[in-house]
Amino acid sequence: MSHRTYAGPVAPRTTDRLTQRPLPASAVRLDxxxxxxxxxxxxxxxxxxxxxxxxxxxxxxxxxxxxxxxxxxxxxxxxxxxxxxxxxxxxxxxxxxxxxxxxxxxxxxxxxxxxxxxxxxxxxxxxxxxxxxxxxxxxxxxxxxxxxxxxxxxxxxxxxxxxxxxxxxxxxxxxxxxxxxxxxxxxxxxxxxxxxxxxxxxxxxxxxxxxxxxxxxxxxxxxxxxxxxxxxxxxxxxxxxxxxxxxxxxxxxxxxxxxxxxxxxxxxxxxxxxxxxxxxxxxxxxxxxxxxxxxxxxxxxxxxxxxxxxxxxxxxxxxxxxxxxxxxxxxxxxxxxxxxxxxxxxxxxxxxxxxxxxxxxxxxxxxxxxxxxxxxxxxxxxxxxxxxxxxxxxxxxxxxxxxxxxxxxxxxxxxxVATADATSLRVHLFAAGEVDVPAHLGSGTLRISTAYPADGRVVVDVDGELAGALALRLPGWAQDVTASVDGAAPVAVGSMTVEDGYLVLPAGTRRVELDLPMPAVAVSAHPRVDAVRGSVALTRGPVVYCVEQADHLGGPSVEDVRLVPGAPVEVVAADGALPRLVAAGVAAATTGDALYRVGTGPADGEPVRLTAIPYAEWGNRTTGAMRVWIPLA
Amino acid sequence: MSHRTYAGPVAPRTTDRLTQRPLPASAVRLDxxxxxxxxxxxxxxxxxxxxxxxxxxxxxxxxxxxxxxxxxxxxxxxxxxxxxxxxxxxxxxxxxxxxxxxxxxxxxxxxxxxxxxxxxxxxxxxxxxxxxxxxxxxxxxxxxxxxxxxxxxxxxxxxxxxxxxxxxxxxxxxxxxxxxxxxxxxxxxxxxxxxxxxxxxxxxxxxxxxxxxxxxxxxxxxxxxxxxxxxxxxxxxxxxxxxxxxxxxxxxxxxxxxxxxxxxxxxxxxxxxxxxxxxxxxxxxxxxxxxxxxxxxxxxxxxxxxxxxxxxxxxxxxxxxxxxxxxxxxxxxxxxxxxxxxxxxxxxxxxxxxxxxxxxxxxxxxxxxxxxxxxxxxxxxxxxxxxxxxxxxxxxxxxxxxxxxxxxxxxxxxxxVATADATSLRVHLFAAGEVDVPAHLGSGTLRISTAYPADGRVVVDVDGELAGALALRLPGWAQDVTASVDGAAPVAVGSMTVEDGYLVLPAGTRRVELDLPMPAVAVSAHPRVDAVRGSVALTRGPVVYCVEQADHLGGPSVEDVRLVPGAPVEVVAADGALPRLVAAGVAAATTGDALYRVGTGPADGEPVRLTAIPYAEWGNRTTGAMRVWIPLA
CATH class of the missing domain: 1.50.10 (Glycosyltransferase)
Known part of the structure; x- marks a missing residue:
């Protein structure tokens, strides 16, 4: 581990117009x-x-x-x-x-x-x-x-x-x-x-x-x-x-x-x-x-x-x-x-x-x-x-x-991962590691413990003195977020100080346990995104999922599967990896060769269990169809 | 009008493998x-x-x-x-x-x-x-x-x-x-x-x-x-x-x-x-x-x-x-x-x-x-x-x-427009005009009277002698087709002779009145055509329609309109032109700027009358959005 102080890829010389200022890159060490x-x-x-x-x-x-x-x-x-x-x-x-x-x-x-x-x-x-x-x-x-x-x-x-x-x-x-x-x-x-x-x-x-x-x-x-x-x-x-x-x-x-x-x-x-x-x-x-x-x-x-x-x-x-x-x-x-x-x-x-x-x-x-x-x-x-x-x-x-x-x-x-302004240290990306407190905000180090994005629990311990505020990003996807400060009972962040989408904790805070619930969620696109009409993308936290044929070998083509709207999506944890999602689906009923036909789409066919993996992991196994957007049954 | 006999663009020399043979191009004259x-x-x-x-x-x-x-x-x-x-x-x-x-x-x-x-x-x-x-x-x-x-x-x-x-x-x-x-x-x-x-x-x-x-x-x-x-x-x-x-x-x-x-x-x-x-x-x-x-x-x-x-x-x-x-x-x-x-x-x-x-x-x-x-x-x-x-x-x-x-x-x-085989004269495209009967099938001319595709009524009169059969195409889009032969009452073509998708009328027929009903019809695509999922195309007979902003000036964007499923589509005849189609639609409710959001699509908004014109005619007026595939409400 190097201990030189060095600036990262964006090192503004004039910072008076900026809302946030980078930390030295050397101030952040990822686990x-x-x-x-x-x-x-x-x-x-x-x-x-x-x-x-x-x-x-x-x-x-x-x-x-x-x-x-x-x-x-x-x-x-x-x-x-x-x-x-x-x-x-x-x-x-x-x-x-x-x-x-x-x-x-x-x-x-x-x-x-x-x-x-x-x-x-x-x-x-x-x-x-x-x-x-x-x-x-x-x-x-x-x-x-x-x-x-x-x-x-x-x-x-x-x-x-x-x-x-x-x-x-x-x-x-x-x-x-x-x-x-x-x-x-x-x-x-x-x-x-x-x-x-x-x-x-x-x-x-x-x-x-x-x-x-x-x-x-x-x-x-x-x-x-x-x-x-x-x-x-x-x-x-x-x-x-x-x-x-x-x-x-x-x-x-x-x-x-x-x-x-x-x-x-x-x-x-x-x-x-x-x-x-x-x-x-x-x-x-x-x-x-x-x-x-x-x-x-x-x-x-x-x-x-x-x-x-x-x-x-x-x-x-x-x-x-x-x-x-x-x-x-x-x-x-x-x-x-x-x-x-x-x-x-x-x-x-x-x-x-x-x-x-x-x-x-x-x-x-x-x-x-x-x-x-x-x-x-x-x-x-x-x-x-x-x-x-x-x-x-x-x-x-x-x-x-x-x-x-x-x-x-x-x-x-x-x-x-993190930036600072005159009065606070802001954490943007949740990653296990350490962030040095900049001198104008105190001394010491933030210790961030988390399995994010596999898990939405983020614990930040202040090892040292944080004389400024600590701001933690509340992701746009997150709902029902709670935080426990210095060992107190968890509190809904809605009742705490939130600025610019960040939970702001006062100077002197020693430990924050942020809980970002990560249910699997079906996301739809703006109705003008014609290409994915009637379809949803499964997500969990910041992670977008896809269905891949490799998980459905012997089953229907993932070209033909449909997600049952409203059906629960199970989160299947995997050791040391992002979980998979499993949901109830159906295979579309076959409709014959005709490319166009009078009337609307086909009836639904046989039930099928759909397994979704993080999109980031697709294509690492056998080739075959893959889709992020899954039509709704 | 030239009266030379001349072959058209495909004039096979070896015809014994062919099911159909071209007529001379000069044998067909369009009105x-x-x-x-x-x-x-x-x-x-x-x-x-x-x-x-x-x-x-x-x-x-x-x-x-x-x-x-x-x-x-x-x-x-x-x-x-x-x-x-x-x-x-x-x-x-x-x-x-x-x-x-x-x-x-x-x-x-x-x-x-x-x-x-x-x-x-x-x-x-x-x-x-x-x-x-x-x-x-x-x-x-x-x-x-x-x-x-x-x-x-x-x-x-x-x-x-x-x-x-x-x-x-x-x-x-x-x-x-x-x-x-x-x-x-x-x-x-x-x-x-x-x-x-x-x-x-x-x-x-x-x-x-x-x-x-x-x-x-x-x-x-x-x-x-x-x-x-x-x-x-x-x-x-x-x-x-x-x-x-x-x-x-x-x-x-x-x-x-x-x-x-x-x-x-x-x-x-x-x-x-x-x-x-x-x-x-x-x-x-x-x-x-x-x-x-x-x-x-x-x-x-x-x-x-x-x-x-x-x-x-x-x-x-x-x-x-x-x-x-x-x-x-x-x-x-x-x-x-x-x-x-x-x-x-x-x-x-x-x-x-x-x-x-x-x-x-x-x-x-x-x-x-x-x-x-x-x-x-x-x-x-x-x-x-x-x-x-x-x-x-x-x-x-x-x-x-x-x-x-x-x-x-x-x-x-x-x-x-037409071809022949050893025993019959086949009409493929319905167009007002004349078709000369080839010598091996008799003499004289077919007179075809029709406003097709504005209208589905096609009348074929034999001026001369047709010693072979007369075959008229039954388009794939046509349903409930009837034909009246030599002045008799109309009969469903299902009860007549149909070969290869053609209504076959016996030698000696003098007049056929074919009625191809042309209701406006909503067509959907094969479910694997993801790009138009949940949408239909309005068609009438062989003509595909589109909605164009020029018919909806002052109204909602045709990007945002939806067709009410099952609502009747009115056929508005126009003199000397193809009819327009008018149907009940709704404008999509606005959903704000978000490109992606939890849950499925937006609610429907205000009712709107949708006017569709033949796709072939789009872009002849003011510019603006156009779409053939209309999402369903």
Whole structure:
């Protein structure tokens, strides 16, 4: 365990506009036996080493070597393949901060040396352009992803600076960032990237270095956006694909490529954080509502369309053809956490939790070495496999943005657990572990004991002195919550102090036992979500469930099962794992071949016991149909 | 009115395997006051001249001119742009046959001269390859669409030979076809096109010329398919996109790009027709069931996915993101008609009619000069416009395959009305007009009087002598059908002779009055069509209806309306047009912003009168939400 103090992935320099402020990432330590702590351990033991292996075999490292004559291989992969390396390096930065591991030191040394050799004297560094189109530097801002790659390079350098205390990557990244400032900064030409990402990275680099031109450059890119990508003219996918159809301040609907929109929003929120301008925050409020109240899957995934990996129209949320890219769910965690800092309010933490425990969690296999890129909520019987519409997780992808993105998020997960304001310490994610009390609120440590989300009991002990208030999130899904304070009898939280969706306990509290009842609950969607009409999703606490054929082998197809409305749903506990849900269902009566017929649907058929597993665990056994949304009998 | 005898678009040379045989196209004349006849007149007066204009302005003709130095313009459009010209020429061929018009003679002369100048001495003719990649002849069979374009050239030449009696286009097309025979025929190399089309065209050219190598070449292409496009290796879209994942005989599921699959199936059915080999027909039977029992929209449209314009999985039929390309519906008319010839059975004519009166009809504006490329069944409120997901028809498209495809189909519509076998004359499509009795069944003419599909009364008078039986289709949607024969009292057709879904009347019949009751009927989809669960489509006879905001201005959004189950649906007749349907509905009660909530759907709200119009007529007024599938209250 490292004991260095280090900042996490969002470290605002200007905090006076913020409702909440991050704790140092080092202030939070997850218990490796807890739900999130186990995931971090798996990430460190499997996902991160696996990613490093894949960087070699997938061609990312050879792509860089060939620029300096150290490889004869052809360039392989998409033009933004460098970013796979950068995201992996970022994950290593957080991992070193978290554990002090030296396991990656040799890889870091090799990577730094290679990147240093490839980087041009002016700071330019991009294996695709340097290696295949050397005359095209910054010639195709719309598609070439150069600024996107610099963004990930910068974020890696910041993580390695914070987590590992390394100046070397930061110096390298600054040479590239300085090039961006000269070229696209306040004194440069107008220009911004077809794939937003560099905006948030430049703000973070400003935060880490105090060098204001980085912030000014990010701000300019945000301000310029919506000018049709520096007048490059129309694209087949439409300006909205690039969030370029209108200025940021006028774009109130989450639209176009989902990851682009969400990364942009993280950057815009960061610019607002450091510079103000409430027209930016107002746009972010509208964007957040659009994304979360009209365009979010129940799993927290976003992006409905395969065609252009985009948000669809409002309420266009097909479960079977959900694109639901892993990176979009990760991006929403990034952005919603920034909105939480900006405005407080448990809805933001609810969104982080929903995405994290469902969409993001589902993207990783049980062994941490295979991944979903898209995360559909319904896999049809007889489904034709495609790389981005699979029935099984894959070790890597031709477009491998997701796996190392998971690695960097999970390595920094602890940073999302708690924040503070002037008078209170707030816990957002319930995870077994420890949270250091920030100095302005006292001293010592919160000890959080919980099997959450397997169980809704969360015990927080204050080891030390908490001179400020302790605020615990009351999740939006939770009802009939009680809390026992300092050994007193449990009391309904409705009779206690609740602010912004948080139960607020006074200074001096020593122990809170929060009880979040977790019955299995059937959830329905807004009636305009036509694709799931007449169906419900089974949930328990923050966890979304699905029925999978693997639990119904020999029975009816899960394509044909129906849930009996109102029937009790049994929670079947499993040792050390999330419980399963078992409920009464029926198989739909067969209706013959006719695709259309006069009258309404079929009668119900034979009773069947339905077993539902957490959506995050689907696809780890035999393949077969899967569905989150279950029609009602 | 021309009185030349000419064959229609499918003219089998070998008829002994067929259940039905086409009549000469000249044997059927549609009444220009009838539903289909009006469409033909509009096509001739508007769609066809409009298409000719667009060939100039969209760059199709300049593309050809630039090959021979007669234009300085850049090549414009997709690589298969030549086919827009060919489909327009085909439409002219049928139009001259139908009416004897000379209005297009100058255009024909110019086109022939231009094509003759561009065609190479070896028969090669392709403005994209000749004009932009002259060294790449037949180098990219998967994507270059060269054979596809030859297919349309051949079909144009055949139509102009049959309809206009012109040998000149046929000679030109044969020079190209002979090149294909040399290159890819029985003595040539293995090769087939990424976009099937040339197969059916080569069979038709064989039919028109009697030259067997054309047939043998088509047969070889069908036999070779499934070899991974002559070993070009994997494509991003997958071999199934090109129907190349398995040999034709083993491909029992309609899959991949819908137009490609359906064009291929037309060609395969043609090859079977001329050469036999029942393994081909067995594959077509399975394909037909897959397409029509699992992958067809209620409008007869096919192709569920925007991503790759493909059939989706079985029952994957989202109404909002229906791709439902016009060309796919046209292709299904082509193919299902060929299956009707092969096997008889009213189900094939039902499919032709469903596609024709709904999906294809919807693709043309009321003025015949604007078109849908994709034909969604649900347009959302606040929908973001895209070229292929529009709320209004467009005069032309960057990929303009559909408009001239409509022109050629509609100009030949009369050819689909009736067929004959050895002992009977069969009427498949009810359209006011005349059908000449073929010589082997007598003499004279059937006079068909009907306002169908506005009305279900169809009167057939025999003017002359019908020595064979008269068979009238009993549509799959029709119930309680009665017929009055030669003035007798109406009798339920169940008590008469019915074969293959046709009411069979004996030789000597003089007059039949068929009464197909047309109540408004609510239709539901197979329960695996998740996207329309709990919803019904209103239909009347063969016509599918939709609700459109234009009829509910000032009322609730048609996104939020519900149909009251079992409430009567009123049929409101309109003079000279299809009736509207009016039914009792309710507006859904508002449920607030929450996208997901515990429990099931909202209560019903205020009553509302719902007005439904034929789907074919949507989008001709103000824009706004539209939906075919209406949720039930």
């Amino acid at each position: 490796p036996a807890g739900h999130l702590g186990r995931w971090q351990a798996l990430n460190a033991a499997a996902t991160l080493p696996h990613s490093i292996e894949q960087l070699e075999t997938s061609g990312v490292l050879p792509n860089l070597r060939r620029v300096v004559g150290e490889s004869d291989a052809e360039y392989v992969g998409y033009m933004f393949a460098d970013s796979d390396l950068y995201k992996t390096l970022e994950a290593i930065g957080w991992e070193i901060g978290r554990t002090g591991t030296t396991a990656f030191d040799a890889f870091l040394a090799d990577s730094l040396a290679l990147l240093t050799r490839v980087q041009d004297t002016d700071g330019y560094l991009n294996s695709y352009i340097q290696g295949t189109r050397p005359d095209d530097r910054f010639a195709d801002l719309r598609w070439a992803h150069e600024l996107y790659c610099y963004g990930h390079l910068i974020q890696a350098a910041v993580a390695l600076h914070r987590g590992a205390g390394r100046d070397d990557f930061l110096a390298l990244a600054r040479r590239s960032a300085d090039l961006l400032v000269r070229r696209f900064g306040p004194d440069g030409e107008a220009g911004y990237c077809g794939h937003p990402e560099v905006e948030t990275a430049l703000v973070e680099l400003y935060r880490e270095t105090g060098h204001e031109p980085y912030l000014a450059t990010a701000r300019r890119m945000v301000d310029e956006r919506g000018q049709d990508l520096a007048l490059l003219g129309p694209d087949r996918l439409g300006a909205h694909y690039f969030q370029d159809q209108a200025p940021v301040r006028e774009s109130h609907e989450a639209t176009g490529h989902a990851v682009r929109q969400l990364y942009l929003n993280a950057g815009v929120t960061d610019v607002w954080t450091e510079q103000g301008d409430d027209t930016l925050l107002a746009a972010m409020d509208a964007q957040w509502d659009s994304a979360h109240h009209q365009k979010m899957y129940v799993t927290g995934a976003m992006g409905s369309r395969h065609f252009d990996e985009s948000f669809g129209d409002a309420y266009e949320l097909p479960p079977d053809r959900a694109y639901a890219e892993t990176c979009a769910a990760i991006a929403d965690v990034h952005w919603s956490y920034r909105m939480l800092l900006a405005e407080g309010g448990s809805r933001y933490a609810d969104a982080v939790e929903r995405a994290l425990l469902n969409a993001v969690a589902a993207s990783v296999s049980a062994d941490g070495r295979a991944f979903f890129y898209s995360n559909p909520l319904h896999l049809r019987e007889g489904h034709r496999e495609e790389e981005n519409a699979p029935s099984r997780r894959t070790p890597w992808y031709s477009c491998a943005c997701c796996p190392p993105n998971i690695a960097r998020l999970v390595a920094s997960l602890h940073a999302y | 220009p006051a009838g539903h289909l006849g009006r469409w033909q007149a509009l096509n001739a007066a508007a769609t066809l001249p409009h298409s000719i204009e667009q060939l100039e302005t969209s760059g199709v003709l300049p593309n050809l001119r630039r090959v021979v130095g007669e234009s300085d313009a850049e090549y414009v459009g997709y690589m298969f742009a030549d086919s827009d010209l060919y489909k327009t020429l085909e439409a002219i061929g049928w139009e001259i046959g139908r009416t004897g018009t000379t209005a297009f003679d100058a255009f024909l002369a110019d086109s022939l001269a231009l094509l003759t100048r561009v065609q190479d001495t070896d028969g090669y003719l392709n403005s994209y390859i000749q004009g932009t990649r002259p060294d790449d002849r037949f180098a990219d069979l998967r994507w270059a669409h060269e054979l596809y374009c030859y297919g349309h050239l051949i079909q144009a030449a055949v139509a102009l030979h049959r309809g206009a009696g012109r040998d000149d286009f046929l000679a030109l097309a044969r020079r190209s076809a002979d090149l294909l025979v040399r290159r890819f025929g029985p003595d040539g190399e293995a090769g087939y096109c990424g976009h099937p089309e040339v197969e059916t065209a080569l069979v038709e050219l064989y039919r028109e010329t009697g030259h067997e190598p054309y047939l043998a070449t088509a047969r070889r292409m069908v036999d070779e398919r499934g070899q991974d496009l002559a070993l070009l290796g994997p494509d991003r879209l997958g071999a199934h996109y090109f129907q190349d994942q398995a040999p034709v005989r083993e491909s029992h599921e309609a899959t991949g790009h819908a137009v490609r699959q359906l064009y291929l199936n037309a060609g395969v059915t043609d090859v079977w027709t001329e050469q036999g080999d029942d393994t081909l027909l067995a594959a077509m039977d399975a394909q037909w069931d897959s397409a029509h029992h699992q992958k067809m929209y209620v409008t007869g449209a096919m192709g569920s996915r925007h991503f790759d314009e493909s059939f989706g999985d079985a029952y994957e039929l989202p109404p909002d993101r229906a791709y439902a390309e016009t060309c796919a519906a046209i292709a299904d008319v082509h193919w299902s008609y060929r299956m009707l010839l092969a096997e008889g059975g009213s189900r094939y004519a039902d499919a032709v009619e469903r596609a024709l009166l709904n999906a294809v009809a919807a693709s043309v504006s009321a003025d015949g000069r604007a078109f849908f490329y994709s034909n969604p069944l649900h347009l959302r409120e606040g929908h973001r416009e895209e070229e292929n997901a529009p709320s209004r028809r467009t005069p032309w498209y960057s990929c303009a395959c559909c408009p001239p495809n409509i022109a050629r189909l509609v100009a030949s519509l009369h050819a689909y």
